[in-house]
Amino acid sequence: MTRELPTRDSSSPSSLRVLSCNILAGGQVKRYREYVTQSWKHVLPTGKRANLNDLADVLCDFDLVALQEADFGSLRSGFLNQTEYLAENAGFPYWSHQPNRRVAKVAASSNGLLSRIKPAEVLDYPLPGRIRGRGVLFARYGSGKHSLVVLVAHLSLGPQARAHQLGYITELLEGHPHALLVGDLNTPIESPELRALFARTSLQPPENPPATFPSWAPNRAIDHIFASSSLRVDDLRTLPQLVSDHLPIAATIHLPATLRMEQSASNAGTE
Template sequence: MLSANIQAGSSTRRYSDYAMRSWSHVLPMGKRLSLDTIAQLAGEHDIVGLNESDPGSLRSGFTNQTHYLAQRGGFHYWSHQPNRRVGGVASSANGLLSRLEPIEVIDHALPGRIAGRGVLLAHFGNDNRGLTIAVAHLSLGAASRASQLSFIAELLHDHPNAVLMGDFNCDLERPEMQALFKRTRLQPPDSVVATFPSWRPQRAIDHILLGDGLVRHHARAMAAAASDHLALSLELDVPETALRR
């Protein structure tokens, strides 16, 4: 399993690049090579959650990046959730790549002071003990994050085999994260992995959280091309009954 904020294939190798390479956030040059590198990494996993995957705008050369990664990575099943569009110049989406066929995929808009955040929910298995994957990209502000996590807690509150993955923009010690753990069966991991900034990772703000029916192994950070986030990879033990159709 992999969670990756791919920054729409843009290159950021130092803080100054946010200003000096700002053109990469609105123009498509160089992104295809980055996407091919991300596809190679994604292809080593069975389920991949994406943040900041452009669903088709000027900066991606009008390419749906989630679809492109699915094709290049060899995934038969993919879905995306466009969340925020800046004219026709840039757009952002959550994405899901899977080698397993989901029974259903549902888009939910998340609350927040500024619209444009969402959670993509995929169900595998045919009852409330089936595997449920949620991909989200949370807000920078604590108040908005708290309301978003409260919404997600309602969706996942009684799922032992739930996975919540993505860019949370905060560490696990934040009060809003502790509230999530109290209201769901999601468990804080035994250890965290720093993922941001990618060139000198100091903050653990990308997470893969598991319900108490699942077991994780070998969590590690991996370079997602030239994104400002490292990707988070882990091995997941899933009960056979959670995938029964």
């Protein structure tokens, strides 16, 4: 699903400020024992809207924001579509979300994409796996060989399932020389499944990927922003924890001059 909010002018950017964040439905975990001692917070909306408001203040500085574990309307979010809420409060003119897994009325998880650039196409793809509920959100900006594709994914915990899912993503990337893969991939860059991805696509592994998990003492780099060799990545970094048990990961992506994309010149809702 893609929604559009009012905009003014547009221009073609030479770089994009990109952020990826597993938002844990607006919840927050600060130590391992809280998964048990504060488990009730994961099924109730208490405090989550305030956390999202703090996050929205940070998102204003970015052009593209990829979300994972964004609730699209259940008990734990107060029946709020969190992707839409963040888009409106951070002034993004375009937002898309991909519902992936619903657990009765208690939880409803999705991938999301907030954008200051108008996508030419947004597609939803379910990812393979023995347990359903994983997907990749595919957005294309521009047309033909001069387009940029952005894939937002939240992969499985098991290495065999991840390998199948990354194989599927490899197929989606065929014929797209300018691409970004962002999200919670649940594995470090030295894993066999990511090494296979890099070998079969033009996506490049970062030299020093920052650790993103757990957010209170990060020691694993499992959230990623991967760019094809035609794009240049600068300032790859994490941001302080505002929500979740993952740290947000951010980068500046420099685009080749051949790419032509529309970009909002101001925040949404100004007119």
